[in-house]
Amino acid sequence: MRIGLIASLFGLALWATPLAAAPTCANPGSAIGVERVVEVDAKSGPLFGVLTKQQREPTFLRDKEVVLTFDDGPSPWVTTSILDTLERHCTKATFFAVGKMAVSYPDVARDIIARGHTLGGHTWSHPRQLPKMKPAKAHDQIERGFAALEAATAGGIAPFFRFTGLNDSAPLLDYLQKRGIATFTVDVVSDDSFIASPDELTRLTLQRVRQRSGGIMLFHDIKPATAKALPAILKGLKAEGFKVVHMRATKPVQADAEMTARYLEIVQKKLAKSHKVPRLMPFYGAISELRETEAAALAGENGLTVSRIAPAPRDRGAKRSVTVRSVKPNRVTQPPAKANRPAKSSSKPKSRKSGGDEPLPWKIDPGRNKPAAARRANDTNNGGQSSSWQYHGPRAGRTNSPLVR
Numbered sequence: 001m002r003i004g005l006i007a008s009l010f011g012l013a014l015w016a017t018p019l020a021a022a023p024t025c026a027n028p029g030s031a032i033g034v035e036r037v038v039e040v041d042a043k044s045g046p047l048f049g050v051l052t053k054q055q056r057e058p059t060f061l062r063d064k065e066v067v068l069t070f071d072d073g074p075s076p077w078v079t080t081s082i083l084d085t086l087e088r089h090c091t092k093a094t095f096f097a098v099g100k101m102a103v104s105y106p107d108v109a110r111d112i113i114a115r116g117h118t119l120g121g122h123t124w125s126h127p128r129q130l131p132k133m134k135p136a137k138a139h140d141q142i143e144r145g146f147a148a149l150e151a152a153t154a155g156g157i158a159p160f161f162r163f164t165g166l167n168d169s170a171p172l173l174d175y176l177q178k179r180g181i182a183t184f185t186v187d188v189v190s191d192d193s194f195i196a197s198p199d200e201l202t203r204l205t206l207q208r209v210r211q212r213s214g215g216i217m218l219f220h221d222i223k224p225a226t227a228k229a230l231p232a233i234l235k236g237l238k239a240e241g242f243k244v245v246h247m248r249a250t251k252p253v254q255a256d257a258e259m260t261a262r263y264l265e266i267v268q269k270k271l272a273k274s275h276k277v278p279r280l281m282p283f284y285g286a287i288s289e290l291r292e293t294e295a296a297a298l299a300g301e302n303g304l305t306v307s308r309i310a311p312a313p314r315d316r317g318a319k320r321s322v323t324v325r326s327v328k329p330n331r332v333t334q335p336p337a338k339a340n341r342p343a344k345s346s347s348k349p350k351s352r353k354s355g356g357d358e359p360l361p362w363k364i365d366p367g368r369n370k371p372a373a374a375r376r377a378n379d380t381n382n383g384g385q386s387s388s389w390q391y392h393g394p395r396a397g398r399t400n401s402p403l404v405r
């Protein structure tokens with residue numbers, strides 16, 4: 001009992017670190033800042049964002065509110081610049097990081113959390129089509145991704161997931177639901193994967209966010225143009241009256257313990273090489289009640305409203321029976337040998353074999369292979385009401401819900 005309490009308090013200290021470390025804004029007049037905090041209880045595995053054909057929750061954003069999200073990092077060059085920009089503009093974002101990248105650049109992954117941002121998972125190695133993989137392999141990608149992030153940062157990972165290429169499926173959402181992980185697609189696509197000009201990226205991003213009057217915005221923190229355009233985009237958002245909402249989880253993800261321990265070995269070597277002192281404190285506690293107290297305290301301290309949302313679970317009607325991977329060490333099936341490779345292969349893209357289902361993240365951004373005309377058509381739809389991505393009613397075997405719009 002006492003050990004449990006100590007573990008909980010210790011866990012709280014780790015989980016609460018980014019909150020406590022939030023600095024006061026140096027440019028309160030000109031910076032976009034953070035309007036409010038939305039805490040998502042991921043227990044029921046909710047799905048947010050319009051770019052999906054699956055049942056989703058209604059948006060938690062009000063008119064002219066945005067959530068900033070960055071995928072595919074961390075990368076030392078781009079992510080660090082983005083973190084500096086976000087800090088100058090006193091605002092917060094959510095990063096959906098690739099496990100392999102985080103293990104390769106653990107100091108950058110840690111920096112994301114240390115600066116008070118939210119860090120969620122985006123698979124281990126960014127295969128483009130999780131729904132087309134065998135379920136066990138797809139689940140492994142999800143679990144290894146979270147374990148790698150856990151190891152890279154020594155805790156504090158949100159149970160938030162984004163599908164690669166935004167390619168989701170009912171069975172995989174069912175798996176995530178059973179794992180207590182929330183999934184986020186996108187409302188506003190910046191197309192920073194295709195636009196190299198920061199000016200053009202700024203113009204197009206602001207145009208699209210204007211069309212939708214806000215939403216969950218997608219960027220990539222592996223794209224130099226994104227880092228270059230971000231100051232102008234944040235200034236533009238501020239000038240047009242948009243507000244940033246900071247998304248947070250009510251408690252951290254429960255990563256697979258044995259996988260995490262294996263990745264921790266790689267991370268330690270990485271950090272030792274970069275002369276950083278590793279923090280060897282993976283966390284697996286349950287702290288929801290204590291966390292609520294912390295959230296209330298934060299609201300008082302920074303004057304921010306903290307709204308908590310806890311959507312009800314859904315019957316996703318997955319045809320295959322979903323076996324949820326245990327987070328206990330003795331049921332891990334992944335051989336350790338493979339875990340020793342990621343760091344090297346990640347930093348040497350050309351040495352990779354082709355044809356595998358683990359292409360490098362910077363090669364497979366969503367929609368890259370679509371013809372330009374098709375992309376433009378999609379983009380137009382994203383801004384309107386008739387997007388082909390939007391929900392078209394339940395499929396056979398899936399439960400309809402009044403929450404779906």
Ligand SMILES: [Zn+2]
Nearest residue numbers: 071072164165
């Ligand atoms: Zn991605």
